[in-house]
Amino acid sequence: xxxxxxxxxxxxxxxxxxxxxxxxxxxxxxxxxxxxxxxxxxxxxxxxxxxxxxxxxxxxxxxxxxxxxxxxxxxxxxxxxxxxxxxxxxxxxxxxxxxxxxxxxxxxxxxxxxxxxxxxxxxxxxxxxxxxxxxxxxxxxxxxxxxxxxxxxxxxxxxxxxxxxxxxxxxxxxxxxxxxxxxxxxxxxxxxxxxxxxxxxxxxxxxxxxxxxxxxxxxxxxxxxxxxxxxxxxxxxxxxxxxxxxxxxxxxxxxxxxxxxxxxxxxxxxxxxxxxxxxxxxxxxxxxxxxxxxxxxxxxxxxxxxxxxxxxxxxxxxxxxxxxxxxxxxxxxxxxxxxxxxxxxxxxxxxxxxxxxxxxxxxxxxxxxxxxxx
Amino acid sequence: xxxxxxxxxxxxxxxxxxxxxxxxxxxxxxxxxxxxxxxxxxxxxxx
Numbered sequence: 001x002x003x004x005x006x007x008x009x010x011x012x013x014x015x016x017x018x019x020x021x022x023x024x025x026x027x028x029x030x031x032x033x034x035x036x037x038x039x040x041x042x043x044x045x046x047x048x049x050x051x052x053x054x055x056x057x058x059x060x061x062x063x064x065x066x067x068x069x070x071x072x073x074x075x076x077x078x079x080x081x082x083x084x085x086x087x088x089x090x091x092x093x094x095x096x097x098x099x100x101x102x103x104x105x106x107x108x109x110x111x112x113x114x115x116x117x118x119x120x121x122x123x124x125x126x127x128x129x130x131x132x133x134x135x136x137x138x139x140x141x142x143x144x145x146x147x148x149x150x151x152x153x154x155x156x157x158x159x160x161x162x163x164x165x166x167x168x169x170x171x172x173x174x175x176x177x178x179x180x181x182x183x184x185x186x187x188x189x190x191x192x193x194x195x196x197x198x199x200x201x202x203x204x205x206x207x208x209x210x211x212x213x214x215x216x217x218x219x220x221x222x223x224x225x226x227x228x229x230x231x232x233x234x235x236x237x238x239x240x241x242x243x244x245x246x247x248x249x250x251x252x253x254x255x256x257x258x259x260x261x262x263x264x265x266x267x268x269x270x271x272x273x274x275x276x277x278x279x280x281x282x283x284x285x286x287x288x289x290x291x292x293x294x295x296x297x298x299x300x301x302x303x304x305x306x307x308x309x310x311x312x313x314x315x316x317x318x319x320x321x322x323x324x325x326x327x328x329x330x331x332x333x334x335x336x337x338x339x340x341x342x343x344x345x346x347x348x349x350x351x352x353x354x355x356x357x358x359x360x361x362x363x364x365x366x367x368x369x370x371x372x373x374x
Numbered sequence: 375x376x377x378x379x380x381x382x383x384x385x386x387x388x389x390x391x392x393x394x395x396x397x398x399x400x401x402x403x404x405x406x407x408x409x410x411x412x413x414x415x416x417x418x419x420x421x
Contacts, residue, residue, distance in 0.1 A: 007400060011404065012394075015407050019411055022415060023420045151421045154379070
Protein backbone atom coordinates (compact mmCIF):
# COMPACT_ATOMS: atom_id res chain seq x y z
CA UNK A 1 0.00 0.00 0.00
CA UNK A 2 1.39 3.39 -0.98
CA UNK A 3 1.82 6.19 1.55
CA UNK A 4 -0.90 8.41 0.04
CA UNK A 5 -3.35 5.49 0.32
CA UNK A 6 -2.57 5.26 4.04
CA UNK A 7 -3.12 9.00 4.53
CA UNK A 8 -6.33 8.67 2.50
CA UNK A 9 -7.60 6.05 4.95
CA UNK A 10 -6.60 8.28 7.87
CA UNK A 11 -8.52 11.19 6.35
CA UNK A 12 -11.58 8.96 5.88
CA UNK A 13 -11.43 8.02 9.57
CA UNK A 14 -11.11 11.72 10.51
CA UNK A 15 -14.09 12.61 8.29
CA UNK A 16 -16.17 9.83 9.89
CA UNK A 17 -15.35 11.06 13.41
CA UNK A 18 -16.11 14.71 12.59
CA UNK A 19 -19.35 13.72 10.82
CA UNK A 20 -20.40 11.67 13.85
CA UNK A 21 -19.78 14.48 16.33
CA UNK A 22 -21.35 17.12 14.08
CA UNK A 23 -24.37 14.97 13.24
CA UNK A 24 -25.05 14.31 16.92
CA UNK A 25 -25.00 18.03 17.58
CA UNK A 26 -27.31 18.81 14.64
CA UNK A 27 -29.69 15.95 15.48
CA UNK A 28 -29.96 17.06 19.12
CA UNK A 29 -31.89 20.06 17.79
CA UNK A 30 -34.63 17.65 16.67
CA UNK A 31 -35.34 16.63 20.27
CA UNK A 32 -38.38 18.46 21.56
CA UNK A 33 -38.24 19.89 25.09
CA UNK A 34 -40.81 18.43 27.48
CA UNK A 35 -43.42 20.89 28.73
CA UNK A 36 -45.26 20.52 32.03
CA UNK A 37 -48.78 21.94 31.63
CA UNK A 38 -50.64 23.38 34.58
CA UNK A 39 -53.39 21.26 36.16
CA UNK A 40 -55.97 23.53 34.54
CA UNK A 41 -55.14 21.97 31.15
CA UNK A 42 -58.29 20.53 29.61
CA UNK A 43 -56.93 18.88 26.47
CA UNK A 44 -53.53 18.40 24.89
CA UNK A 45 -53.87 18.01 21.18
CA UNK A 46 -51.84 18.33 18.03
CA UNK A 47 -52.36 20.61 15.06
CA UNK A 48 -52.95 17.54 12.87
CA UNK A 49 -56.20 17.00 14.82
CA UNK A 50 -57.44 20.11 12.99
CA UNK A 51 -55.77 19.38 9.65
CA UNK A 52 -54.88 15.74 8.96
CA UNK A 53 -52.45 16.78 6.22
CA UNK A 54 -49.91 17.53 8.98
CA UNK A 55 -50.09 14.10 10.61
CA UNK A 56 -46.65 12.50 11.09
CA UNK A 57 -45.01 15.50 9.47
CA UNK A 58 -42.34 17.73 11.06
CA UNK A 59 -44.89 20.55 10.93
CA UNK A 60 -47.22 18.93 13.43
CA UNK A 61 -47.10 20.60 16.83
CA UNK A 62 -48.64 20.51 20.30
CA UNK A 63 -51.83 22.43 21.00
CA UNK A 64 -52.81 23.08 24.62
CA UNK A 65 -56.45 23.84 25.42
CA UNK A 66 -57.58 25.43 28.70
CA UNK A 67 -61.36 25.54 28.93
CA UNK A 68 -63.54 26.74 31.75
CA UNK A 69 -67.00 25.44 32.61
CA UNK A 70 -68.23 29.02 32.29
CA UNK A 71 -68.85 30.10 28.70
CA UNK A 72 -67.01 33.13 27.35
CA UNK A 73 -64.67 34.10 24.58
CA UNK A 74 -61.93 32.00 22.97
CA UNK A 75 -58.36 33.23 22.86
CA UNK A 76 -55.61 31.72 20.68
CA UNK A 77 -51.98 32.43 21.59
CA UNK A 78 -49.16 31.54 19.22
CA UNK A 79 -45.52 31.36 20.25
CA UNK A 80 -42.66 30.12 18.14
CA UNK A 81 -43.93 31.33 14.79
CA UNK A 82 -40.30 32.41 14.52
CA UNK A 83 -38.19 30.08 16.70
CA UNK A 84 -35.37 32.64 16.93
CA UNK A 85 -37.65 35.02 18.87
CA UNK A 86 -37.52 33.47 22.35
CA UNK A 87 -39.77 35.90 24.23
CA UNK A 88 -42.63 34.66 22.05
CA UNK A 89 -42.33 30.98 22.81
CA UNK A 90 -41.10 31.38 26.40
CA UNK A 91 -44.21 33.47 27.12
CA UNK A 92 -46.38 30.74 25.58
CA UNK A 93 -44.56 28.01 27.55
CA UNK A 94 -44.84 30.00 30.78
CA UNK A 95 -48.59 30.30 30.18
CA UNK A 96 -48.96 26.57 29.42
CA UNK A 97 -47.22 25.73 32.71
CA UNK A 98 -49.04 28.24 34.93
CA UNK A 99 -52.34 29.28 33.39
CA UNK A 100 -55.58 28.95 35.27
CA UNK A 101 -58.93 29.82 33.77
CA UNK A 102 -62.32 30.52 35.30
CA UNK A 103 -64.22 31.73 32.24
CA UNK A 104 -63.88 31.17 28.49
CA UNK A 105 -61.27 29.18 26.62
CA UNK A 106 -57.57 29.64 25.86
CA UNK A 107 -55.70 27.69 23.19
CA UNK A 108 -51.89 27.89 23.18
CA UNK A 109 -49.47 26.70 20.51
CA UNK A 110 -45.97 27.29 21.95
CA UNK A 111 -44.01 25.95 18.96
CA UNK A 112 -46.07 27.06 15.99
CA UNK A 113 -43.32 26.32 13.47
CA UNK A 114 -42.00 23.13 15.00
CA UNK A 115 -39.65 22.52 12.08
CA UNK A 116 -37.96 25.89 12.62
CA UNK A 117 -36.84 24.73 16.07
CA UNK A 118 -34.81 21.87 14.57
CA UNK A 119 -32.05 24.01 13.06
CA UNK A 120 -30.20 27.30 13.39
CA UNK A 121 -29.81 30.07 10.85
CA UNK A 122 -26.65 29.44 8.82
CA UNK A 123 -23.78 31.93 9.11
CA UNK A 124 -25.27 33.63 12.18
CA UNK A 125 -23.18 31.81 14.80
CA UNK A 126 -26.21 31.62 17.07
CA UNK A 127 -26.11 29.25 20.04
CA UNK A 128 -28.26 26.16 19.67
CA UNK A 129 -29.73 26.62 23.13
CA UNK A 130 -30.00 28.92 26.09
CA UNK A 131 -30.69 27.86 29.67
CA UNK A 132 -33.02 29.48 32.17
CA UNK A 133 -32.27 28.96 35.84
CA UNK A 134 -35.11 27.27 37.67
CA UNK A 135 -35.29 26.25 41.33
CA UNK A 136 -32.90 23.32 41.71
CA UNK A 137 -31.25 23.52 38.31
CA UNK A 138 -31.70 24.93 34.87
CA UNK A 139 -33.85 24.28 31.85
CA UNK A 140 -32.56 24.48 28.29
CA UNK A 141 -34.56 25.77 25.35
CA UNK A 142 -33.64 25.63 21.70
CA UNK A 143 -32.89 28.80 19.80
CA UNK A 144 -34.08 27.94 16.32
CA UNK A 145 -34.41 29.60 12.97
CA UNK A 146 -36.93 32.05 11.57
CA UNK A 147 -37.58 29.59 8.75
CA UNK A 148 -38.69 25.99 8.35
CA UNK A 149 -35.79 23.52 8.19
CA UNK A 150 -34.82 23.02 4.51
CA UNK A 151 -34.52 19.31 5.28
CA UNK A 152 -38.30 19.40 5.69
CA UNK A 153 -39.10 21.77 2.85
CA UNK A 154 -36.85 21.94 -0.19
CA UNK A 155 -36.10 23.45 -2.67
CA UNK A 156 -37.08 27.09 -2.25
CA UNK A 157 -38.71 28.61 -5.32
CA UNK A 158 -36.85 31.51 -6.95
CA UNK A 159 -39.92 33.68 -6.42
CA UNK A 160 -42.56 32.78 -3.88
CA UNK A 161 -46.17 33.69 -4.56
CA UNK A 162 -47.89 33.16 -1.23
CA UNK A 163 -51.51 31.96 -0.83
CA UNK A 164 -52.69 35.58 -0.74
CA UNK A 165 -50.97 36.38 -4.02
CA UNK A 166 -48.07 38.44 -2.61
CA UNK A 167 -44.79 37.95 -4.45
CA UNK A 168 -41.84 37.41 -2.11
CA UNK A 169 -38.29 36.09 -2.23
CA UNK A 170 -38.05 32.29 -2.41
CA UNK A 171 -36.87 31.72 1.18
CA UNK A 172 -40.07 33.33 2.48
CA UNK A 173 -41.89 30.15 1.43
CA UNK A 174 -40.44 28.77 4.69
CA UNK A 175 -41.55 31.73 6.82
CA UNK A 176 -44.79 30.81 8.60
CA UNK A 177 -45.72 34.45 8.99
CA UNK A 178 -45.80 34.94 5.22
CA UNK A 179 -47.79 31.80 4.37
CA UNK A 180 -51.27 32.56 5.71
CA UNK A 181 -54.00 31.53 5.10
CA UNK A 182 -52.03 28.52 3.95
CA UNK A 183 -52.63 25.89 1.31
CA UNK A 184 -54.08 22.43 1.90
CA UNK A 185 -51.70 20.88 -0.63
CA UNK A 186 -48.90 23.41 -0.54
CA UNK A 187 -45.42 23.54 0.99
CA UNK A 188 -45.05 22.24 4.56
CA UNK A 189 -45.06 25.80 5.97
CA UNK A 190 -48.24 26.58 4.04
CA UNK A 191 -49.80 23.43 5.48
CA UNK A 192 -48.92 24.59 9.02
CA UNK A 193 -50.59 27.94 8.26
CA UNK A 194 -53.58 26.07 6.84
CA UNK A 195 -53.77 23.96 10.02
CA UNK A 196 -53.75 27.07 12.22
CA UNK A 197 -56.53 28.60 10.11
CA UNK A 198 -58.50 25.34 10.44
CA UNK A 199 -58.07 25.52 14.23
CA UNK A 200 -59.21 29.16 14.32
CA UNK A 201 -62.35 28.28 12.37
CA UNK A 202 -63.16 25.04 14.19
CA UNK A 203 -62.65 26.47 17.67
CA UNK A 204 -64.46 29.70 16.73
CA UNK A 205 -61.60 31.81 18.05
CA UNK A 206 -62.57 35.37 18.97
CA UNK A 207 -59.13 36.86 19.57
CA UNK A 208 -55.84 35.51 18.18
CA UNK A 209 -52.45 36.81 19.28
CA UNK A 210 -49.13 36.02 17.59
CA UNK A 211 -46.10 36.61 19.86
CA UNK A 212 -42.92 37.89 18.22
CA UNK A 213 -39.67 39.76 18.75
CA UNK A 214 -37.73 42.08 16.50
CA UNK A 215 -34.39 43.84 16.36
CA UNK A 216 -34.14 47.15 18.27
CA UNK A 217 -33.37 48.94 14.99
CA UNK A 218 -36.62 47.70 13.42
CA UNK A 219 -39.36 50.38 13.38
CA UNK A 220 -42.23 48.04 14.35
CA UNK A 221 -41.04 47.32 17.85
CA UNK A 222 -42.62 47.33 21.34
CA UNK A 223 -45.80 47.39 19.34
CA UNK A 224 -49.27 46.02 18.95
CA UNK A 225 -49.86 45.30 15.27
CA UNK A 226 -53.59 45.05 14.71
CA UNK A 227 -56.02 44.15 11.97
CA UNK A 228 -58.51 46.96 11.35
CA UNK A 229 -61.26 44.87 12.95
CA UNK A 230 -59.27 45.05 16.19
CA UNK A 231 -58.38 48.76 16.15
CA UNK A 232 -60.59 49.67 19.10
CA UNK A 233 -59.37 46.65 21.07
CA UNK A 234 -55.71 47.49 20.41
CA UNK A 235 -56.19 51.16 21.31
CA UNK A 236 -57.89 50.29 24.59
CA UNK A 237 -55.19 47.74 25.45
CA UNK A 238 -52.50 50.30 24.64
CA UNK A 239 -54.06 52.79 27.06
CA UNK A 240 -54.24 50.14 29.77
CA UNK A 241 -50.55 49.38 29.25
CA UNK A 242 -49.62 53.05 29.40
CA UNK A 243 -51.30 53.33 32.79
CA UNK A 244 -48.82 50.62 33.92
CA UNK A 245 -45.91 52.67 32.50
CA UNK A 246 -45.48 50.21 29.62
CA UNK A 247 -44.93 52.21 26.45
CA UNK A 248 -46.34 50.40 23.44
CA UNK A 249 -47.02 51.75 19.99
CA UNK A 250 -49.94 50.92 17.76
CA UNK A 251 -49.27 49.75 14.21
CA UNK A 252 -52.11 49.13 11.80
CA UNK A 253 -51.69 46.00 9.68
CA UNK A 254 -51.05 47.26 6.13
CA UNK A 255 -53.83 45.95 3.86
CA UNK A 256 -51.39 45.31 1.00
CA UNK A 257 -48.90 43.29 3.09
CA UNK A 258 -50.32 39.84 2.55
CA UNK A 259 -49.72 36.47 4.15
CA UNK A 260 -49.08 37.73 7.69
CA UNK A 261 -51.04 36.48 10.69
CA UNK A 262 -52.46 39.89 11.67
CA UNK A 263 -53.73 40.40 8.11
CA UNK A 264 -54.99 36.99 7.01
CA UNK A 265 -56.49 35.83 10.31
CA UNK A 266 -58.69 38.92 10.24
CA UNK A 267 -59.50 38.74 6.54
CA UNK A 268 -60.02 34.99 6.17
CA UNK A 269 -61.54 34.08 9.52
CA UNK A 270 -62.86 37.46 10.74
CA UNK A 271 -61.05 36.86 14.02
CA UNK A 272 -59.67 39.79 16.00
CA UNK A 273 -56.03 39.53 14.98
CA UNK A 274 -53.11 40.95 16.93
CA UNK A 275 -49.33 40.58 16.67
CA UNK A 276 -47.07 41.66 19.54
CA UNK A 277 -43.42 42.69 19.15
CA UNK A 278 -40.73 43.17 21.78
CA UNK A 279 -37.11 44.30 21.29
CA UNK A 280 -34.50 41.55 21.17
CA UNK A 281 -30.84 42.51 20.76
CA UNK A 282 -29.84 38.95 19.82
CA UNK A 283 -32.14 39.25 16.84
CA UNK A 284 -30.55 42.39 15.41
CA UNK A 285 -27.92 43.12 12.79
CA UNK A 286 -25.86 45.35 15.06
CA UNK A 287 -25.32 42.74 17.75
CA UNK A 288 -21.92 41.58 18.91
CA UNK A 289 -21.10 37.97 19.61
CA UNK A 290 -24.35 35.95 19.78
CA UNK A 291 -24.27 34.05 23.06
CA UNK A 292 -26.88 32.56 25.40
CA UNK A 293 -26.29 35.49 27.77
CA UNK A 294 -27.14 37.95 24.98
CA UNK A 295 -30.47 36.13 24.58
CA UNK A 296 -31.13 36.12 28.33
CA UNK A 297 -29.67 39.43 29.50
CA UNK A 298 -30.12 41.39 26.27
CA UNK A 299 -27.00 43.46 26.93
CA UNK A 300 -24.97 44.61 23.96
CA UNK A 301 -22.52 47.52 23.79
CA UNK A 302 -23.13 48.01 20.06
CA UNK A 303 -26.78 48.67 20.75
CA UNK A 304 -25.92 51.06 23.58
CA UNK A 305 -23.81 53.00 21.08
CA UNK A 306 -26.53 52.83 18.43
CA UNK A 307 -29.06 54.17 20.95
CA UNK A 308 -26.76 57.10 21.78
CA UNK A 309 -26.56 57.85 18.07
CA UNK A 310 -30.35 57.81 17.84
CA UNK A 311 -30.46 54.84 15.50
CA UNK A 312 -32.89 52.69 17.49
CA UNK A 313 -36.64 52.70 17.94
CA UNK A 314 -36.50 51.72 21.62
CA UNK A 315 -34.48 53.03 24.57
CA UNK A 316 -31.39 50.86 25.08
CA UNK A 317 -28.81 51.35 27.84
CA UNK A 318 -26.17 49.31 29.67
CA UNK A 319 -28.90 47.35 31.49
CA UNK A 320 -30.04 45.90 28.16
CA UNK A 321 -33.47 44.42 27.53
CA UNK A 322 -33.46 41.06 29.31
CA UNK A 323 -35.71 38.15 28.40
CA UNK A 324 -37.68 38.51 31.63
CA UNK A 325 -38.57 42.08 30.67
CA UNK A 326 -39.59 41.02 27.15
CA UNK A 327 -41.72 38.15 28.49
CA UNK A 328 -43.35 40.37 31.13
CA UNK A 329 -44.18 42.87 28.39
CA UNK A 330 -45.89 40.14 26.34
CA UNK A 331 -47.81 38.92 29.40
CA UNK A 332 -48.91 42.44 30.31
CA UNK A 333 -50.07 43.06 26.74
CA UNK A 334 -52.01 39.78 26.68
CA UNK A 335 -53.74 40.66 29.95
CA UNK A 336 -54.55 44.15 28.66
CA UNK A 337 -55.99 42.70 25.44
CA UNK A 338 -58.18 40.22 27.32
CA UNK A 339 -59.41 42.94 29.71
CA UNK A 340 -60.16 45.22 26.75
CA UNK A 341 -62.03 42.42 24.96
CA UNK A 342 -64.24 42.03 28.03
CA UNK A 343 -64.91 45.77 28.16
CA UNK A 344 -65.87 45.94 24.49
CA UNK A 345 -67.68 42.59 24.31
CA UNK A 346 -68.79 41.42 27.77
CA UNK A 347 -70.09 38.15 26.28
CA UNK A 348 -66.52 37.28 25.21
CA UNK A 349 -65.12 37.55 28.73
CA UNK A 350 -62.05 35.37 29.43
CA UNK A 351 -60.87 35.17 33.02
CA UNK A 352 -57.19 34.29 33.21
CA UNK A 353 -55.53 33.32 36.47
CA UNK A 354 -52.05 32.55 37.80
CA UNK A 355 -50.29 34.78 35.29
CA UNK A 356 -47.27 36.40 36.96
CA UNK A 357 -47.24 40.16 37.00
CA UNK A 358 -44.42 42.20 35.46
CA UNK A 359 -43.17 43.04 38.96
CA UNK A 360 -43.14 39.35 39.97
CA UNK A 361 -41.24 38.37 36.85
CA UNK A 362 -38.73 41.18 37.31
CA UNK A 363 -38.15 40.19 40.91
CA UNK A 364 -38.27 36.39 40.81
CA UNK A 365 -37.19 35.72 37.22
CA UNK A 366 -38.79 33.51 34.56
CA UNK A 367 -37.37 30.28 35.99
CA UNK A 368 -39.47 30.58 39.15
CA UNK A 369 -42.55 30.07 36.98
CA UNK A 370 -41.17 27.16 34.94
CA UNK A 371 -41.44 23.58 36.08
CA UNK A 372 -39.21 20.55 35.68
CA UNK A 373 -35.49 20.24 35.41
CA UNK A 374 -33.06 19.21 32.70
CA UNK B 375 -36.84 15.87 -6.04
CA UNK B 376 -35.16 14.37 -3.00
CA UNK B 377 -33.97 11.38 -5.04
CA UNK B 378 -32.36 13.69 -7.60
CA UNK B 379 -30.67 15.60 -4.77
CA UNK B 380 -29.38 12.34 -3.29
CA UNK B 381 -28.06 11.14 -6.64
CA UNK B 382 -26.17 14.41 -7.24
CA UNK B 383 -24.66 14.46 -3.74
CA UNK B 384 -23.82 10.74 -3.87
CA UNK B 385 -22.10 11.18 -7.27
CA UNK B 386 -19.99 14.06 -5.89
CA UNK B 387 -19.18 12.16 -2.67
CA UNK B 388 -17.91 9.11 -4.56
CA UNK B 389 -15.78 11.33 -6.79
CA UNK B 390 -14.29 13.15 -3.83
CA UNK B 391 -13.39 9.86 -2.11
CA UNK B 392 -11.87 8.56 -5.35
CA UNK B 393 -9.93 11.79 -5.77
CA UNK B 394 -8.68 11.67 -2.19
CA UNK B 395 -7.13 8.24 -2.66
CA UNK B 396 -5.73 9.10 -6.07
CA UNK B 397 -4.18 12.41 -4.99
CA UNK B 398 -0.62 12.20 -3.73
CA UNK B 399 -0.26 15.68 -2.24
CA UNK B 400 -1.05 15.86 1.48
CA UNK B 401 -2.80 19.27 1.41
CA UNK B 402 -4.96 18.35 -1.58
CA UNK B 403 -6.09 15.23 0.25
CA UNK B 404 -6.95 17.35 3.30
CA UNK B 405 -8.97 19.78 1.14
CA UNK B 406 -10.98 16.87 -0.27
CA UNK B 407 -11.54 15.50 3.24
CA UNK B 408 -12.94 18.82 4.47
CA UNK B 409 -15.41 19.00 1.59
CA UNK B 410 -16.36 15.37 2.21
CA UNK B 411 -17.62 16.25 5.71
CA UNK B 412 -20.22 18.60 4.28
CA UNK B 413 -21.15 16.25 1.45
CA UNK B 414 -21.71 13.34 3.83
CA UNK B 415 -23.91 15.43 6.14
CA UNK B 416 -25.92 16.54 3.13
CA UNK B 417 -26.15 12.98 1.86
CA UNK B 418 -27.62 11.92 5.20
CA UNK B 419 -29.92 14.98 5.22
CA UNK B 420 -28.59 16.13 8.58
CA UNK B 421 -29.02 19.80 9.40
